[in-house]
Amino acid sequence: MQTADLEGFFAPIETLDPDSYLLLDYALECRGNPREALAHFCSEQSTAQWRRVGVEEDLRGEFGAKVVDFRVEARLDAFSYGITAPGQGEIHACSVTMAHPHRNFGTRIPNLLSAVCGEGTFFSPGIPVVKLLDIRFPDTYLKGFEGPQFGVPGLRERLNADGRPIFFGVIKPNIGLSSDAMAALALEGWLGGLDFAKDDEMLCDTHWCPLDERSRRLGETAREATRRTGQPKLYLANITDESYRLSELHDLAVANGAGALMINALPTGLSAVRALTRTTQVPLVAHFPMFAALSRLERFGVSTLVLTKLQRLAGFDVIIMPGFGARMFTSDDEVRRNALACLEPMGDLRPSLPVPGGSDWAGTLKSVYDQLGTCDFGFVTGRGVFGHPLGPRAGAMSIRQAWDAIRAEVPLQVFARDHLELAHALSAFGQPADPSESD
Amino acid sequence: MQTADLEGFFAPIETLDPDSYLLLDYALECRGNPREALAHFCSEQSTAQWRRVGVEEDLRGEFGAKVVDFRVEARLDAFSYGITAPGQGEIHACSVTMAHPHRNFGTRIPNLLSAVCGEGTFFSPGIPVVKLLDIRFPDTYLKGFEGPQFGVPGLRERLNADGRPIFFGVIKPNIGLSSDAMAALALEGWLGGLDFAKDDEMLCDTHWCPLDERSRRLGETAREATRRTGQPKLYLANITDESYRLSELHDLAVANGAGALMINALPTGLSAVRALTRTTQVPLVAHFPMFAALSRLERFGVSTLVLTKLQRLAGFDVIIMPGFGARMFTSDDEVRRNALACLEPMGDLRPSLPVPGGSDWAGTLKSVYDQLGTCDFGFVTGRGVFGHPLGPRAGAMSIRQAWDAIRAEVPLQVFARDHLELAHALSAFGQPADPSESD
Structure with missing residues (x-):
């Protein structure tokens, strides 16, 4: 990913329509530049390759997950839990809050799960250690669910x-x-x-x-x-x-x-x-x-x-x-x-x-x-x-x-x-x- | 569990009808006497309290999971992965093969999952660290499944x-x-x-x-x-x-x-x-x-x-x-x-x-x-x-x-x-x- 490309995966939360996004808190450990790793993390969870070859387009605006907040918590000597990952660069423990556009999957539980704790979450380059800590839904999204009947x-x-x-x-x-x-x-x-x-x-x-x-x-x-x-x-x-x-x-x-x-x-x-x-x-x-x-x-x-x-x-x-x-x-x-x-x-x-x-x-x-x-x-x-x-x-x-x-x-x-x-x-x-x- | 009670959860494999059991390989870490921990592990996965109060009975013969093989691999200073568990006693890493009677759940995938990697597996006293490594099915059990159609x-x-x-x-x-x-x-x-x-x-x-x-x-x-x-x-x-x-x-x-x-x-x-x-x-x-x-x-x-x-x-x-x-x-x-x-x-x-x-x-x-x-x-x-x-x-x-x-x-x-x-x-x-x- 080019440096300029990274920025498409970051957004101040006040610039996003709150009704259109789920908010996800993750703890993760990444190798290399944390901003770059987090951009990949958003990319893998959403648009991945966000334009066709030879086409001028950018699907990230509407469909990209975005980092709205993150903190580097610590520098680590190695990934936790004996997990390894290829590459060079320092390892950091980070916490991140991501805004994920629910238009990507709608009010379907299997597709929600696939998006927030699926392949994109657990196979993002340089991020072998990750935990989904919390998820917050806008009321508009919750209206798509029946919930408990009693x-x-x-x-x-x-x-x-x-x-x-x-x-x-x-x-x-x-x-x-x-x-x-x-x-x-x-x-x-x-x-x-x-x-x-x-x-x-x-x-x-x-x-x-x-x-x-x-x-x-x-x-x-x-x-x-x-x-x-x-x-x-x-x-x-x-x-x-x-x-x-x-x-x-x-x-x-x-x-x-x-x-x-x-x-x-x-x-x-x-x-x-x-x-x-x-x-x-x-x-x-x-x-x-x-x-x-x-x-x-x-x-x-x-x-x-x-x-x-x-x-x-x-x-x-x-x-x-x-x-x-x-x-x-x-x-x-x-x-x-x-x-x-x-x-x-x-x-x-x-x-x-x-x-x-x-x-x-x-x-x-x-x-x-x-x-x-x-x-x-x-x-x-x-x-x-x-x-x-x-x-x-x-x-x-x-x-x-x-x-x-x-x-x-x-x-x-x-x-x-x-x-x-x-x-x-x-x-x-x-x-x-x-x-x-x-x- | 009394010492005499432990033995009901161990059996030489040749004494069991091979058509009636799934074989499960686990790696686990336990505190205290490994035989006792493994007996609890079988008990939690199957009969738990195996007799009614005031009734002379023993449900373990037909319904109990049994250890058919185990090895103590190492003595550990602490449980892996930062996991803790209460109690006293040394911590050991073990590998175990268990025979689990499939009559307990039948040819139903959700119930199979509940039995082999459910509450009993992950909440057995003194065994906070466990991985289900392999599962082997007798052909008689497999006959209950349709499998791939193409x-x-x-x-x-x-x-x-x-x-x-x-x-x-x-x-x-x-x-x-x-x-x-x-x-x-x-x-x-x-x-x-x-x-x-x-x-x-x-x-x-x-x-x-x-x-x-x-x-x-x-x-x-x-x-x-x-x-x-x-x-x-x-x-x-x-x-x-x-x-x-x-x-x-x-x-x-x-x-x-x-x-x-x-x-x-x-x-x-x-x-x-x-x-x-x-x-x-x-x-x-x-x-x-x-x-x-x-x-x-x-x-x-x-x-x-x-x-x-x-x-x-x-x-x-x-x-x-x-x-x-x-x-x-x-x-x-x-x-x-x-x-x-x-x-x-x-x-x-x-x-x-x-x-x-x-x-x-x-x-x-x-x-x-x-x-x-x-x-x-x-x-x-x-x-x-x-x-x-x-x-x-x-x-x-x-x-x-x-x-x-x-x-x-x-x-x-x-x-x-x-x-x-x-x-x-x-x-x-x-x-x-x-x-x-x-x-």
């Missing part, structure tokens, strides 16, 4: 649950049980206080536990639990499957009584989920397999914040995400930011319910609540309910007792004196988490 | 092209041209010797270049080029879009004359592609956006080999992949292995055509051919055809001349004396690549 308000209405977290329990053992065994466990969980009894993200429509039979048994049992408790109780069925089966499995599970449906977002494809939002009769719940492989490294890949925003864009009503505690290899800041991204204003899209999941039990509820500073979240337990020494009903009761203790502003150990189930949870699973100690 | 033989038959690579050209500029301008460029490329003129992976069905109009113009022009050259010439349309539009866009583009269709595999979802293979009338071509974000790190993520195998499993007839040369940040060995994975026996699945793509031009053809040791590959150029100083016809001719030189066993520089287009390519794009120098 969102937090729709979910609370269905559950008749206000002013408190929503309580999910993953039926355990997660693989290998019959529908009858699962229904028996779920019933106990619901009677103890769960809102949702849910399938594990790895359980699907297998011959040893077919979704038809499972959703019928669990649907019936949810109705029984609703009747006995006077509270809406919902079965969350995992319908993750080949994308062409989602609509059929939606119809089957919902007809059988499933109250919400879970889909593993990235393995199934965000687009397949977006398709389902257009007709779904129940809230859709995202799970996070594969995301860690994209997001765990500090300066490489795609951030969980971006992945969270994309799931809300795709229309998930509930987003299960890696939660608090060092066990989940995710910083508290990152979890908080992701939860916020579910709830904060985003065009006209409804808020999604964030569900930060880890090895949670009654003793971690207060720290999750304190970290988030809102009760608009889902609290999901597995062993904390279904591994409770007195069984899942007591396990679910211990969670609700923990919430009652929080509302009463009584320490858990004190509250446990009069609450057997909580006391047993404390002895079985350890001491309450102290937010100041985690991460 | 494969290499079907593609060669459509192109009437035997005993040579297939020549692809990415029409450049890739973003921003009208359909007419693209058709004019493609015609030149075809007349010069391209088999396929193709859309860039970022070009989609936009209002400024709608797929209907584009495929009509390019389809007509492909027929014209076929007539004028007496050789089949195909337009490869990128139909990457929301998954629910793929079938409609397939019908539209094929009716208009597209001879093959490209889909960005991961952004769109492998499953959506698998759906399309069941009805497609033309070969399907995969492109690789997002794969680098999963695969670039040596010991973290998911390997390109696994991603290649999954694309063949999903039914892609052609797999465009990061190619040779340091510009693509991919080792020669890795590219060769991926190309081989497209072609080697894999149950009854047809072979896919590997297309290793980088900054290729006439001068890199010999090194690609030498590296692969077969002419069953696609050679894809962008600037090498459409940036040729004499225009795309000359650009495509320079590629075919390079192939003629290879067949005649004449050095390119010598062949170029009587071949103007090749000579211009050599002066414009540099010297022929020497395989011994790359990577």
Whole structure:
């Protein structure tokens, strides 16, 4: 690229129509002159060769991505993570904000992904190390998406649950049980206080536990639990499957009584989920397999914040995400930011319910609540309910007792004196988490 | 986990029914006793809590993943990549082969992905650093997949092209041209010797270049080029879009004359592609956006080999992949292995055509051919055809001349004396690549 050519990939942000561009934050490491590397980065993501041979034209004005801000953060002795790249010149760590014209791809999730974290992003000359940190959409762009069909308000209405977290329990053992065994466990969980009894993200429509039979048994049992408790109780069925089966499995599970449906977002494809939002009769719940492989490294890949925003864009009503505690290899800041991204204003899209999941039990509820500073979240337990020494009903009761203790502003150990189930949870699973100690 | 419990997650391979298990190779870094960490790794990927409270049962026999082989490779002072994990104990780098019972998920790609590179893989206690390196399927499992509908033989038959690579050209500029301008460029490329003129992976069905109009113009022009050259010439349309539009866009583009269709595999979802293979009338071509974000790190993520195998499993007839040369940040060995994975026996699945793509031009053809040791590959150029100083016809001719030189066993520089287009390519794009120098 000639020096004069570089300038076509830089623009002061105030010269650009804000409705026409997405804003993208990247951290990257480049070899050679940073301005030149960043111009290539924009070029590879958009127009590449921006004129035909022998034709006087410049496609960059309308179609080129542009650097609107950048900072050289540090000079490095080598690229991070043992990554190498050819060429000469010094290596710098930079942060950059790019304006990417969405006319290049429109309101299509697969094409958006291809543009902002595709070949152009990860194969730009001299930039082998790059992470997409954040993405910001103008409201005009967001209008092209349907978003969550129920969102937090729709979910609370269905559950008749206000002013408190929503309580999910993953039926355990997660693989290998019959529908009858699962229904028996779920019933106990619901009677103890769960809102949702849910399938594990790895359980699907297998011959040893077919979704038809499972959703019928669990649907019936949810109705029984609703009747006995006077509270809406919902079965969350995992319908993750080949994308062409989602609509059929939606119809089957919902007809059988499933109250919400879970889909593993990235393995199934965000687009397949977006398709389902257009007709779904129940809230859709995202799970996070594969995301860690994209997001765990500090300066490489795609951030969980971006992945969270994309799931809300795709229309998930509930987003299960890696939660608090060092066990989940995710910083508290990152979890908080992701939860916020579910709830904060985003065009006209409804808020999604964030569900930060880890090895949670009654003793971690207060720290999750304190970290988030809102009760608009889902609290999901597995062993904390279904591994409770007195069984899942007591396990679910211990969670609700923990919430009652929080509302009463009584320490858990004190509250446990009069609450057997909580006391047993404390002895079985350890001491309450102290937010100041985690991460 | 109790010490006695660990043993349920280890098994000599000869004690397992080979038809019932996938074999998975992982590199990982764990804290504490490696056997214990590996037992957790199997547990998290499969049964987790493998018995109900108060019930005498053990679900691991039928449903548990099992370590069939492992080696402790090294003791480390810290986890790689700046990743941290809680706990005490020494850190070791290990390699492990695991047998994973496919009855847990069946022949469903999203559920396969969730099992082998999902939450269980990346959130196993004490194992924050892990890479899925390889996956091997028993033939009985592969019978559940349709695979490529055309494969290499079907593609060669459509192109009437035997005993040579297939020549692809990415029409450049890739973003921003009208359909007419693209058709004019493609015609030149075809007349010069391209088999396929193709859309860039970022070009989609936009209002400024709608797929209907584009495929009509390019389809007509492909027929014209076929007539004028007496050789089949195909337009490869990128139909990457929301998954629910793929079938409609397939019908539209094929009716208009597209001879093959490209889909960005991961952004769109492998499953959506698998759906399309069941009805497609033309070969399907995969492109690789997002794969680098999963695969670039040596010991973290998911390997390109696994991603290649999954694309063949999903039914892609052609797999465009990061190619040779340091510009693509991919080792020669890795590219060769991926190309081989497209072609080697894999149950009854047809072979896919590997297309290793980088900054290729006439001068890199010999090194690609030498590296692969077969002419069953696609050679894809962008600037090498459409940036040729004499225009795309000359650009495509320079590629075919390079192939003629290879067949005649004449050095390119010598062949170029009587071949103007090749000579211009050599002066414009540099010297022929020497395989011994790359990577």
